[in-house]
Amino acid sequence: MGFSESVLICDEVDPILGKILKDNGLSVTYEPAITPEQVLEKIPDYEIVVVRSRTKITADMIKRASKCKVIARVGVGLDNIDQDAAKAGGIRVINAAEGAMNAVAELVLGFMFSLARQTARGDRELRAGKWMKKELKGTELKGKYLGIVGLGNIGKRLGRLARALNMNIIGYDVVPIDEEFSKEVGLMKADLDTLLQSSDYVSIHVPLLDSTRHLFDAKKMAIMKKTAVIINTSRGGVVDEDALYDALKGGRLGGAALDVFEKEPAVGNRLAELDNVILTPHIGAQTREAQSLAANVTGEKIIQVLRGVI
Numbered sequence: 001m002g003f004s005e006s007v008l009i010c011d012e013v014d015p016i017l018g019k020i021l022k023d024n025g026l027s028v029t030y031e032p033a034i035t036p037e038q039v040l041e042k043i044p045d046y047e048i049v050v051v052r053s054r055t056k057i058t059a060d061m062i063k064r065a066s067k068c069k070v071i072a073r074v075g076v077g078l079d080n081i082d083q084d085a086a087k088a089g090g091i092r093v094i095n096a097a098e099g100a101m102n103a104v105a106e107l108v109l110g111f112m113f114s115l116a117r118q119t120a121r122g123d124r125e126l127r128a129g130k131w132m133k134k135e136l137k138g139t140e141l142k143g144k145y146l147g148i149v150g151l152g153n154i155g156k157r158l159g160r161l162a163r164a165l166n167m168n169i170i171g172y173d174v175v176p177i178d179e180e181f182s183k184e185v186g187l188m189k190a191d192l193d194t195l196l197q198s199s200d201y202v203s204i205h206v207p208l209l210d211s212t213r214h215l216f217d218a219k220k221m222a223i224m225k226k227t228a229v230i231i232n233t234s235r236g237g238v239v240d241e242d243a244l245y246d247a248l249k250g251g252r253l254g255g256a257a258l259d260v261f262e263k264e265p266a267v268g269n270r271l272a273e274l275d276n277v278i279l280t281p282h283i284g285a286q287t288r289e290a291q292s293l294a295a296n297v298t299g300e301k302i303i304q305v306l307r308g309v310i
């Protein structure tokens with residue numbers, strides 16, 4: 001069955017998405033550099049609107065989207081779409097939850113390796129003319145305790161990868177944790193405080209909600225080991241960056257790696273003053289494989305919604 005709906009793709013996405021939609025009869029407008037003003041102007045003409053991270057779909061836009069049936073995010077988090085406004089307007093909001101799980105989990109492994117051996121620092125110092133061999137004595141990941149907060153798609157993928165390195169996995173989630181996964185990795189389930197007290201690495205994989213905003217504050221950081229490392233690839237607001245800065249500066253934490261920030265782009269973030277920190281520009285899902293998988297999943301889901309299957 002072919003469809004005749006019109007789709008507005010607002011950000012740069014893998015071409016496979018446009019192909020899937022066109023192959024199913026949809027007419028596709030690809031506007032990867034569209035401005036918010038232009039979205040506001042054009043949105044009334046489209047039944048389907050697709051975004052990645054750059055474009056924010058606001059309540060004002062949704063008010064004008066009189067024909068819109070579906071807003072799709074080629075990614076995981078839905079915080080760039082006003083979901084309440086969409087719901088009120090009877091618009092279905094979908095995402096591609098599975099697309100990024102391996103990409104983000106591998107990034108976390110990279111952060112752990114890099115912090116354990118201080119490769120980013122060694123590289124920085126060597127380029128600046130310093131041979132820091134003696135100072136950069138590292139540690140190994142084998143046998144260390146990895147606390148995973150949030151055992152959804154990404155948290156579980158990370159657990160499986162880290163288990164292969166012979167790390168001990170501790171897990172905390174607000175919903176019951178997948179039993180098969182728990183058995184597979186020998187998961188030690190714990191409440192959040194116990195996880196924080198026991199872990200050498202704490203990796204955060206929860207959505208940004210009212211209940212998770214600043215979940216990692218000064219109090220939580222104070223119960224962690226002085227040598228422990230916080231890794232956040234979830235959403236910036238989950239970690240209180242001021243508290244993190246103070247804990248790292250005061251020697252109350254061993255290090256941190258952040259891919260996401262309270263304010264993005266995070267150029268000029270004062271955490272960059274500290275040596276025991278790695279900062280990356282929200283690249284968790286930025287692999288060719290993840291982008292292509294997310295585009296594929298989004299395309300298929302849009303068709304399924306139009307067919308009334310999901």
Ligand code: NAD
Nearest residue numbers: 076077100150151152153154173174205206207234284285
């Ligand atoms: P998911 O929905 O599969 O899993 C999230 C898990 O967090 C769920 O199991 C949920 O029960 C749990 N959770 C919710 N509130 C919690 C709380 N207060 N304490 C403990 N657990 C809680 O999501 P996912 O696909 O694994 O993604 C996780 C996070 O990663 C999201 O914030 C997402 O936006 C982010 N993400 C970032 C990037 C990036 O580029 N850095 C890419 C993809 C996803």
